[in-house]
Amino acid sequence: MDAFLFLVLAAIAVVSALNLVVQTHPISSALSLVGVMGSLAVLYLLLGAEFIAAAQMIVYAGAIMVLFIFVIMLLNAGGERLTRRSAYVKIFGVPLMALFLGLVSFVIQAALPRGEMVVFGAFTHGGPADIGRSLFTQYLLPFEVVSVLILIAILGAIVLARKEID
């Protein structure tokens, strides 16, 4: 059952990611990315990361991607045109990418030879309580720093998107 779920979700994720790359219209790409995020959220659940799965849907799919789609709809930009460099990328990129992927896979296989299994339900400490405890004790300083970062980002976005730019 685990293997079946993993394969189905991995297939959805890979096909959606591929679709992101090959689609010419940004809206199709954005929705493919939402598909990747949704299947990753379920994979997180299989890995026992309940809170992260929910946060993935709320923050990534529900806020960030909605922002993307909002901007795409607002600008109503059509498809893109490809330049000469893109053609080179098409010819040389695919073999190089396959080579890189093979290398990474080899390293992963070599570094993790024990072949540990992921069993659903074996790791149950990914709930909100555990994350919160860790976040507000061990990782308190990064948490506060990140909140300042968010504040800066808000200010930056407002300054940039203002109507009159001096």
Added chain:
Amino acid sequence: MPASNGVPLNWYLILSAILFCLGIAGFLYRRNVITVFMSIELMLNAVNLSFVTFSYQFKQVDGHIFTFFVMVVAAAEAAVGLAIILTVFKNRQTLQVDDVNSLKN
């Protein structure tokens, strides 16, 4: 070890690698600023999957915390990045990355 009941940890990492490579491909291949930006998000997602997988391997929540921080940074990045894209579009009426090169000419 229940071989029939479970998925090798490697599979998750390889899936993460595949998604990361597709993100790089999109980043290099696409010419639309928004799609390029989305490819970066795809790479971040792939890395998040690795974090959560390693968190499972070590039976600790630290990987989850890192994922959480990556999400927060991605949100901040999206807010600023999309504001920049809006400004660029307002000034140049284009989203092609090749057309935003007035410093070069």
Added chain:
Amino acid sequence: MNFLLLTLIKVALVAAVFLTALAYLQWIERKVLAHIQLRPGPYRVGPHGLLQPLADVIKLVTKEGFIPSHVNKFFYVLAPFVAVALALTTISVLPFGPEIQVFGIHTWMQLTDLKIGVLFVLAVSAVSVYGVALAGWASNNKYSLLGGLRSSAQMVSYELPYAVAIAAPLLLLNTLSFREIVNAQAGFYFGFIPRWSVFQLPFPQIFSFVLFLIAGFAETNRIPFDLPEAENELVAGYHTEYSSMKFAAFFMAEYANMITVALVATLLFLGGWHPPLPGAISNYIPTAVLVLVAAICFYHGAQPYRKWDRFTFPIAGVISLLLAGLFLVPLVQPILMPLFWFVAKAGLLLFIFIWVRGTLPRFRYDQLMHFAWTFLFPVAILNLLVTGLLVALFPK
């Protein structure tokens, strides 16, 4: 296998009841609005228009599924499916009652209980904006696009006060699982004040409740926040280009979202299925109410205004009496009583939804955004801070 069979039965039951409730909520809305405006409302199909939902469904199903030539076909067809599927998903984590025993089998009146149930509801409501945004974009029509844009901006903005208003009672209840949320609200203060979140010490969540309802109106695109489909500005907003079952899907999604918000509010703030009165008195309230209804029906049947009242009212009265008797049967009482209170509370909230629609005018778009960011969100944050402070000062 037993688990699978039981779950399938429960899914079928919940789906059947939920979809019927959707159809009849629309009938109730039309009736209530009509009575607010001194009209009779739907009256022709069946007694008092009771079969109107059936007629509507037949009309919508048999209508031609027309796809305009200028739309983006794939997304145009996808959007209503996304909207309705997401709207119907939330019901799977909401409990309707406590653990019950049917034919010797113990089971909860709930499809599944997630440890992160509340986050699941938030996640689904965060993603449900896609249906509307996509419909607006794919229709390739400026009014639809404006509707879609408005809706995505509105739903993202109101998501914040919505989530923050939910967070405050969670500080009191200390769990994210709906089952435990309701269990944490059992019991009474001084023997008569129920320990629901809206009354619970140290800080009664009455402000959260109001904030949640306001944000819920905006999340479900209801009047006074129905800017995405403001018909005097945008024809019909994002569903201008939709007809037949695809239009019906949006319609269903709107009502399903409305029911979901009402159920979540009931579970989080109004104590779920716990009765408002202590002791055995509360077990006789539904019987008393139904007997009263039967008495009114018999009175009107004896003095008919219309030709058919002589027959229809006594029949309704007899049905009410039978139901009243059913609530007294000891075998089914433990099943029916929690359901009655749950449905009564959720029904009251749904009535408020309809009442507001019949009463308030629509906001202007800038007022809507101003309200969210300069009033609703700061107040929700303040409420959360005060709740957190009081919970920290007076631990249980």
